[in-house]
Amino acid sequence: MDARQSAPKHGARPRTERDIRAERAASLARRSAAAAGPEIGIDHLVCACGSERYGIPLAAVAQVLPMRPCTPMPGxxxxxxxxxxxxxxxxxxxxxxxxxxxxxxxPEGESGGGHLVVLRGGQPQSVALAVDRVLGIAAAPGPSAAGIAEDADPAGLGNAAASGYAPASARDGRPDFVVVDLPRLLRRVLP
Known part of the structure; x- marks a missing residue:
């Protein structure tokens, strides 16, 4: 039998050296991901609104700008x-x-402090979020399996627009913040 092939199982094609290497690489990748564990997270742009902090997934952010005057829309x-x-x-x-x-x-007078967080395309409309200030970037764990029910807050938006909580970490200086579920928030806010 060829040295590059192992004995085939009943009815299976013989495994080649390439197959064995692919299996080994996949096994090593799973092992390193398991070793990293909860330290791996999704980067969020952490913003302040009043005394509260919210995280917006960094992948959804196109740019951050100083606040500017808006033209109101009646109705x-x-x-x-x-x-x-x-x-x-x-x-x-x-x-x-x-x-x-x-x-x-x-309000901070006519100067209008704050920031605009412009979201990437993919939304039905072009959208920017007005926040008091942008604090920085921090990693947070991915969405939890438990999640938050869509109808958890039928009268308002509060809890239903959040997908989790990232507690503060003294080791890396990360602040605590609420992770915003952008698709759910925009679906409920925009017509």
Whole structure:
């Protein structure tokens, strides 16, 4: 029998050296992922809205800009602060705190502090989230298997727009924050 093939099982094709290497590589990958365990996480842009912190998946963020004046839309949902022109397109600005049913920070006068977190395409509309300030980037565990039920908060948005909680980590200086479920939040806020 050829040295590169092992004895075939009844009715199976013979395993080649390539098959054995592929199996070994897959086994090593599983072992290293298991060793990394809960340390592997998804990067989030951590933002402050009032005294609370929220994490937006970094993969969904296109850019962060200083807050700018919005053109209000009569009859819009309360969470939609207005529209802005950005790079030749119209972008809807959603107040994150307002969309989550949380208290908003008091206005800082006409200068309008804060940031706009412009979300990547893939949404039905171009959308930016208005936040008080961007704090940085932190990793959080992926979505939990338990999840949060869609109808957990039928009257408002609060809990139903969150997909988890990332507790603070003293070891790496990560703050605690609530992970925002963007598709669920936008589905409930935008018509």
């Amino acid at each position: 819009a949902v309360p969470a939609l602060l207005g529209l802005i022109a950005l790079s030749g397109r119209i972008v809807g600005v959603v107040g994150l705190a307002r969309a989550l049913g949380r208290p908003e920070a008091p």
